[in-house]
Amino acid sequence: MDKSCIVRHFRTYAELDAHEEELLDSLEKSPQAFRRGGVIWEEGDEATDFYTIRRGWLFSYRYMEDGSRQVLDIFVPGDIAGLREFAFSGRLTGLATLTDVEICAFPKTRMTEVFGESLLLSNLFFAVAAREQAVLLERLVNLGRRTALQKVAHFVLEMYTRLQRTNNFPDNHFRLPLPQHVLGDALGLSAVHVSRTFGELKEAELLCRDGGHISILDVDRLAQVAGFKSTYLREDLSSVLRALENRAVLPPGSTG
Amino acid sequence: MDKSCIVRHFRTYAELDAHEEELLDSLEKSPQAFRRGGVIWEEGDEATDFYTIRRGWLFSYRYMEDGSRQVLDIFVPGDIAGLREFAFSGRLTGLATLTDVEICAFPKTRMTEVFGESLLLSNLFFAVAAREQAVLLERLVNLGRRTALQKVAHFVLEMYTRLQRTNNFPDNHFRLPLPQHVLGDALGLSAVHVSRTFGELKEAELLCRDGGHISILDVDRLAQVAGFKSTYLREDLSSVLRALENRAVLPPGSTG
């Protein structure tokens, strides 16, 4: 792994020059290791840093007054955890690990410096935020208007699509290290019902799950059942990048 | 209204100089009017522009295969609709009006220019995106893990808090021009059940709704019932602004 995860992630949006890669690399220094089951921060903790994910899986969550829990994001390598708290002094959610992980803290004020030094990266970070919104949006639809079967199917397809972007895997078989009670908390279902639902999905020969692994048996039919369209995970920055090029050839002070 | 809505909105984050106000004002030119019940765009339409809201209410939505609908955001004056599509070529949701409105289109490539001309505005736009994420997050919690009573109560308090930020109103009485079927679509409930739930809330003397108007009878108890904490709507940019000041006094090329 010569290039950091975050550089590989950002490269999927646009070509980066050496200075930009260096800036991004500087966000992924001095990794800290945490064991599976560890808590990185709790809701309300002071939010001074972001974390880039180098290795492993994490999730963010919120505990409710009645003790139940809502899981809000799943983070995989290349993601940045905490971007949301750019505008807040305290953490809006907790963050905990699903596997052993390596993550790298950088102070959120560093962001401001990046904005000052690279117009391209300003745009890309904004694009990342937009993409995160799109994912949340899709999950809202999922929670609001779908059956348990669709929720589970949709979630699996979302993770499948996100993982394929960076890691290609054959035969639609991949690791998904979320126990069923975490899946339930992500989808607004009970762990019991998640178990039943996987049963149904296997019965229908769409999908099967064993331990931490998923095999998708029929992607097309699964997508149809789930009402899954992958458009919200396929960004298109071409118009933005074109605007950047045009701008680059204008005299520095011109406003257009 | 001598200053545009968007300037007033952004001023709640930080002081702006004349150039920055001018840049923002330039995003709110040539307003277009739409009648209540109008559609601004549909899911899948080409996404070339953002819209700033000058007057009136709008909502974004997604239709499902089975004909049901999920409402995703409510927009009020000062908001910007479409920021999410910065990274996408097509609209992720539809956008329609709840009242007569005036909105102003600006091309999304204009964003790139703004990033290039004002470091403060770069930061503020990123903060706005972060805040939007926080709102979506809270709504996820709301949809995933709450009862109908809590959902309705929470939604009302969210709107109440957002509106109070710019418009102060006495006696906890305000306009909320969403018919019950739209509320239902926002909260993942049927219109019928929304009606029943408002009945319950009135019975409990927490809240009453008449036509397009809400009166909150007991804010504290309502917030308790809803599990509502307003922290997610109270941004704190102090650390970011401090970073900007420090940066301003450094020599231009220094990276720290």
Add this chain to the structure above:
DNA sequence: CGGCCAGTTGACTCGCATCAATGTATGTGG
């Protein structure tokens, strides 16, 4: 006047929660 839309109310249904029992794998200390 009649049609339409928003809201209310009641009867019935159903999806998923909850509770409980059981099974299986993994880990720990004596």
Add this chain to the structure above:
DNA sequence: CCACATACATTGATGCGAGTCAACTGGCCG
């Protein structure tokens, strides 16, 4: 190597919250 505890998953029985269908009301408008 066994006794025990813990985490995760599966399965069945039962109940409740909210959806659905339908009838009815009142206001608005042509």
